[in-house]
Amino acid sequence: MTDSPDWTMHMARIREGDTAAFAQVFRHFAPRVKAFLVKSGASSTLAEECTQEVMATLWHKAHMFDPSRASVATWIFTIARNRKIDALRKQRRPDPEDLPWGPDPEPDQADALALSQETRRLSAALAQLPEKQRDLIERAYFGDLSHSEIAAETGLPLGTIKSRIRLALERLRHQMS
Amino acid sequence: MKITHHLTDALLMAYSAGQLPEAFNLIVAAHVSLCDECRARLGAFDAIGGALLEAEDLPELAADSLELTMQRIAAAPRAPQMPAQPRPQGRRVFPAPLQDYVGGDLEQVRWRAIGMGVKQAILPTARGATARLLYIPAGAAVPDHGHRGMELTLVLQGAFRDETDRFGPGDIEIATEELEHTPIAEAGDDCICLAVTDAPLRFNSLLPRLAQPFLRI
Ligand SMILES: [Zn+2]
Ligand SMILES: [Zn+2]
Incomplete structure (x- = not known):
């Protein structure tokens, strides 16, 4: 139920074009993205379409994912949230300016590990x-x-x-x- | 940049959840661009969003959902692996999200005088809330007014004072119905702010009130 660090490894494989890794991420996250969009007021048809777009964006932007700054679940949430505003509200959503150093090509392993531990603690706290x-x-x-x-x-x-x-x-x- | 006035949890959470009108999203994005503290807090709210994705009752996907997604992937090439387009170097007054709405930096703004040396430029955002840039000459005042809803003011250059405090570059003032104030620009640099409102302001003197329908403030 928690965001296992394996998803980060999956992202590294997806970045290399591994469709099997993508299929696994898809099976876990696509139903959750769809649930989020339905709860946000999208019809089942629109939610299905947006979910496919969100998951395609995950593939296309895999090189932008930085495990030292967000978990895979958090990153997917932000993509789905932006798609929701786009599709349901038909509004632009200004994002904050990227930090000057931009996405780190070699994310710090210790930072990434600490973040994934924090994320699991957050999920546990939320469940309690x-x-x-x-x-x-x-x-x-x-x-x-x-x-x-x-x-x-x-x-x-x-x-x-x-x-x-x-x-x-x-x-x-x-x-x- | 020493920022002392920050966004509230409620605003950061609503921005993370995607519940704010466009003009409010713009000012939150602009402040977060300048403020590492609020960026970190926003990260925490995004993390809550990620954790909430784990749900109990999951809907069925379409039977060919993965296949259709792979077709979408095949139809569009991957984004090029380079950092976002370089921002112009040198002194900038506007953070990136604001530049996107203005179409550049300060020199691109098409100001309209609204009296007493104060100028404004309304930015194109969706209905529900209004975003405007304000130019207040050093030492000048924005007429005394109250608020029907919420007004957020982000200082981009210079500084202003009102009945509550001093607001310098990067600071954001959050004014609600209870506050009546007369912001006055400090001596020194002219003051440039991004101001967002979800309801028209309530002016206390007759003249600005008459002008209000024409000025959209
Ligand atoms: Zn802040
Ligand atoms: Zn005000």
């Missing part, structure tokens, strides 16, 4: 959250609901929602440190 808090975070990410819309739907005052999300994040940070 009380259901209410986890649910709120999920809806903030996948539900395409703004904070005020979440409040309207649950009938809770906005301030409560905000402080609950903040509390959940603080707990996450606490468990990470």
